[in-house]
Amino acid sequence: xxxxxxxxxxxxxxxxxxxxxxxxxxxxxxxxxxxxxxxxxxxxxxxxxxxxxxxxxxxxxxxxxxxxxxxxxxxxxxxxxxxxxxxxxxxxxxxxxxxxxxxxxxxxxxxxxxxxxxxxxxxxxxxxxxxxxxxxxxxxxxxxxxxxxxxxxxxxxxxxxxxxxxxxxxxxxxxxxxxxxxxxxxxxxxxxxxxxxxxxxxxxxxxxxxxxxxxxxxxxxxxxxxxxxxxxxxxxxxxxxxxxxxxxxxxxxxxxxxxxxxxxxxxxxxxxxxxxxxxxxxxxxxxxxxxxxxxxxxxxxxxxxxxxxxxxxxxxxxxxxxxxxxxxxxxxxxxxxxxxxxxxxxxxxxxxxxxxxxxxxxxxxxxxxxxxxxxxxxxxxxxxxxxxxxxxxxxxxxxxxxxxxxxxxxxxxxxxxxxxxxxxxxxxxxxxxxxxxxxxxxxxxxxxxxxxxxxxxxxxxxxxxxxxxxxxxxxxxxxxxxxxxxxxxxxxxxxxx
Numbered sequence: 001x002x003x004x005x006x007x008x009x010x011x012x013x014x015x016x017x018x019x020x021x022x023x024x025x026x027x028x029x030x031x032x033x034x035x036x037x038x039x040x041x042x043x044x045x046x047x048x049x050x051x052x053x054x055x056x057x058x059x060x061x062x063x064x065x066x067x068x069x070x071x072x073x074x075x076x077x078x079x080x081x082x083x084x085x086x087x088x089x090x091x092x093x094x095x096x097x098x099x100x101x102x103x104x105x106x107x108x109x110x111x112x113x114x115x116x117x118x119x120x121x122x123x124x125x126x127x128x129x130x131x132x133x134x135x136x137x138x139x140x141x142x143x144x145x146x147x148x149x150x151x152x153x154x155x156x157x158x159x160x161x162x163x164x165x166x167x168x169x170x171x172x173x174x175x176x177x178x179x180x181x182x183x184x185x186x187x188x189x190x191x192x193x194x195x196x197x198x199x200x201x202x203x204x205x206x207x208x209x210x211x212x213x214x215x216x217x218x219x220x221x222x223x224x225x226x227x228x229x230x231x232x233x234x235x236x237x238x239x240x241x242x243x244x245x246x247x248x249x250x251x252x253x254x255x256x257x258x259x260x261x262x263x264x265x266x267x268x269x270x271x272x273x274x275x276x277x278x279x280x281x282x283x284x285x286x287x288x289x290x291x292x293x294x295x296x297x298x299x300x301x302x303x304x305x306x307x308x309x310x311x312x313x314x315x316x317x318x319x320x321x322x323x324x325x326x327x328x329x330x331x332x333x334x335x336x337x338x339x340x341x342x343x344x345x346x347x348x349x350x351x352x353x354x355x356x357x358x359x360x361x362x363x364x365x366x367x368x369x370x371x372x373x374x375x376x377x378x379x380x381x382x383x384x385x386x387x388x389x390x391x392x393x394x395x396x397x398x399x400x401x402x403x404x405x406x407x408x409x410x411x412x413x414x415x416x417x418x419x420x421x422x423x424x425x426x427x428x429x430x431x432x433x434x435x436x437x438x439x440x441x442x443x444x445x446x447x448x449x450x451x452x453x454x455x456x457x458x459x460x461x462x463x464x465x466x467x468x469x470x471x472x473x474x475x476x477x478x479x480x481x482x483x484x485x486x487x488x489x490x491x492x493x494x495x496x497x
Contacts, residue, residue: 006058006059006064007069007072007073008059008060008064008065008069008102008138008141009065009069009070009072009073009091010072010073010076011059011138011140011141012137012138012139012140012141013140014080014081016136016137016139016140017077017081017085017086017087018081018085019133019136019137020087020090020133021085023132023133023392024392024394025394026394026395027132027392027393027394028129028132028393028394028395028396029125029126029129029132029391029392029393029398030125030126030132030133030135030136030389030392031123031124031125031135031389031390031391031392031417032123032124032125032135032136032139032387032388032389032390033120033121033122033123033124033387033388033390033414033418034120034121034122034123034124034142034143034145034385034386034387035118035119035120035121035385035386035388035414035430036117036118036121036146036149036383036384036385036386037117037118037384037385037386037410037411038116038117038118038384038410039384039410042117042384044117044153044154044157044382044383045116045117046114046115046116046117046153047114047115047117047121047149047150047152047153047383048112048113048114048149048152048153048155048156048200048203048204048465049108049109049110049111049112049113049115049121049149049152050111050112050148050149050152050199050200050203050461050465051111051145051147051148051149051152051196051199051200052106052108052111052122052145052446053111053220053221053446053452053455053456054148054196054199054216054220054221055141055142055144055145056106056446056447056452057220057452058220059141060102060104060138060141060447060450061447061450061451061452062101062450062451063099063100063101063450064100064101064102064450065091065094065095065100065101065102066095066100067092067095070088070091070092070095073086073091074086074088087133090130090131090133093130094131094134097128097130098128098449098450100450101449101450101451102134102138102449102450103126103127103128103130103131103134103449103450104124104125104126104127104131104134104135104138104447104448104449104450105124105125105126105127105445105447105448105449106122106123106124106445106446106447106448107122107123107441107443107444107445107446108121108122108123108443108444108446109121109122109420109442109443109444110442110444110456110460110464111456111460111461111464112203112456112460112461112462112463112464112465113442113464113465114156114464114465115420115428116427116428117383117384118430119420119428119429119430120414120418120419120420120430120443121145121149122142122145122443122446123417123418123443124138124139124142127448127449132392135389136387136389139387142387143380143385143386143387145385146379146380146382146383146385147193147196147197147200147378148196148197148199148200149200149383149385150378150382150383150385151196151197151200151201151374151375151378152200152201152203152204152465153383154346154374154378154382155180155200155201155203155204155205155374156203156204156465156467157346158180158204158346158349158368158370158374159176159179159180159204159205159467160467161346161349161350161353162176162179162180162349162353162363162368163176163467165353165354165356165357165363166179166363166364168327168357168363169325169327169329169356169357169361169362169363169364170325170326170327170329170362170363170364171325171326171327175364177204177205177206177207178205178206178207178228178367179205179207179363179367179368180201180204180205180207180367180368180369180370180374181205181207181208181209181229181339181341181367181368181369181370182198182201182202182205182207182208182209182210182213182227182369182370182371182374182375183209183210183341183369183370183371183374184197184198184201184210184370184371184372184374184375184376185198185209185210185211185212185375186371187371187372187375187376188372188375188376189376191212193375193376194210194212194213194375195212195213195215195216196213196216197210197213197374197375197376198210198211198212198213198214198216198227198375199213199214199216199217199220199221199226200213201213201374201375202214202217202223202226202227202458203458203461203462203465204462204465205227206226206227206228207227207228207229207367208226208227208228208229209229209369210227210375213226213227214226214227217458221456221457221458221461222455222457222458222459223457223458223459226458230260230261230262230263230297231256231257231260231261231262231263232262232263232264232265232297232299233249233253233262233263233264233265233299234265235265235268235301237249237253238250238264238265238268239268243269246268246269246274246278247278247282247283250264250266250274250278250279250283251283251286254283254286254287254290254296258294259291259293259294260293260294261293261294261295261296261297262294262295262296262297263297263298263299263339264296264297264298264299265299265301266278266279266298266299266300267299267300267301267302267303271300271301271302271303271308271312272311272312272315275298275312275315275316275319276315276318276319279296279298279316279319279336280315280316280318280319280320281319284319284320287320287335287336288320288333288335290335291335292334292335294335295334295335295336295337296335296336296337297336297337297338297339297367298312298316298336298337298338298339299338299339299340299341300312300338300340300342301341301342302342303342304343305340305342305343305344305348305351305352306348306351306352306355308340309338309340309352309355309356309366310355310356310359310361312338313332313338313356313361313365313366316332316336316338317330317332320332320333320336321333325362325364327362328360329357329360329361329362329364330360330361330362330365331362331364331365332365337365337366337367338365338366338367339366339367339368339369340352340366340367340368340369341368341369341370341371344368344369344370344371344373345370345373345377346373349368349370352366352368384410386411386413388402388403388413388414389401389413390402390413390414390415390416390417390418390432391415391416391417391434398434400415400416400432400433400434401415402414402415414430414432415432415433416432416433416434416435417433417434417436418430418431418432418436418443419431419436419437419438419440419441419442419443420436420441420442420443421436421437421440421441421442422440422442428442
């Protein structure tokens with residue numbers, strides 16, 4: 001659906017059409033909030049806030065209600081419910097009173113900020129008592145924030161693991177932002193998922209093949225070029241030569257791309273023979289003559305990822321030799337590296353890096369690609385994302401509200417007006433029941449009455465999302481590590497972005 005055809009009146013769950021009839025009489029205001037709830041034993045203890053600016057710009061800003069859209073919604077819901085339940089009068093009043101702009105205020109954490117689970121991330125409230133029902137009418141759209149938040153968070157968890165092993169096995173974090181390449185475009189459910197998920201990954205890394213993600217950051221986050229790639233072979237460009245001409249296929253790639261790095265998938269038949277006999281013997285001189293800036297990156301694409309990477313490294317060492325870096329780990333010559341993109345997820349990448357460490361190999365030797373496990377194999381429950389009402393006003397009198405299900409205390413919700421602050425110990429915490437101090441509040445008004453009032457560039461967001469230098473060896477997924485890293489966050493990594 002083209003942006004100009006989008007109808008905000010239809011962008012909700014069916015049952016919300018009737019909710020304007022269900023609130024208490026004389027209700028003036030509905031105030032709700034979004035959080036990633038925290039449960040004991042959660043693997044990911046902090047989240048990266050990202051994607052709200054895109055949703056606001058594309059779907060909610062400006063005059064979004066028109067007479068044509070009201071009529072479209074009226075007809076649709078009449079057929080859908082088989083009775084007249086649509087609030088035609090309320091939407092027309094919004095059109096007449098606000099020229100079709102949404103009388104809503106949204107306050108949010110700055111995009112890119114790292115926030116511990118269980119804290120408010122943004123709040124929504126109506127600014128006109130006539131439209132108390134609007135706050136939760138748009139919940140369905142806003143809860144979709146779970147997707148970019150989860151991808152950005154997952155990407156940063158990959159980055160923590162890569163940073164830990166890169167620092168330990170090379171002594172620096174040089175090149176960290178290119179260590180995880182986004183291969184997820186073909187594995188997602190839609191074009192928009194590719195764009196939004198691809199952009200979320202680019203908060204943490206500069207390496208991608210997901211073009212829609214780059215385009216989204218250009219249009220919505222003022223970044224001329226957020227991600228980079230290199231020429232790369234796929235199986236069709238190798239096997240189309242025929243099995244007996246694999247060497248010619250490889251050599252042709254070296255000829256076609258004589259300068260700059262190139263990635264060549266090398267397991268169409270036998271990755272080990274290809275590395276030892278083609279790259280390591282027949283084309284060895286051609287490989288060696290490539291400069292450091294024109295690295296040949298060999299890509300395995302099947303088998304056990306850990307065992308395959310280790311075996312390929314050993315073969316390449318036999319053929320091309322290796323040296324010891326400044327911290328005593330083995331490093332292939334600069335003209336040859338590996339990228340492992342098959343079977344990569346948050347577990348396997350750590351298994352591979354640990355095996356490399358155990359066997360004396362630097363993480364500098366290997367790049368990684370990730371597809372569905374980065375952009376698709378997640379859902380709203382991955383980070384337990386929820387949108388709940390916490391405060392209402394009736395006849396101007398405020399009341400804190402909450403849910404507290406006896407069967408699941410973890411689903412209890414927050415109470416009253418909320419603010420977010422960093423306390424005297426440096427820890428981020430949510431203040432409930434309107435007790436926060438405005439000068440301490442980390443939540444910023446980003447949207448008011450149909451207008452975006454605060455924007456962030458990708459450059460700013462990347463700075464917010466930077467890792468911290470302190471204690472990389474304890475960047476583990478447990479509560480103790482979270483508390484320790486928060487208390488010791490002082491020095492920002494150099495050169496990550």
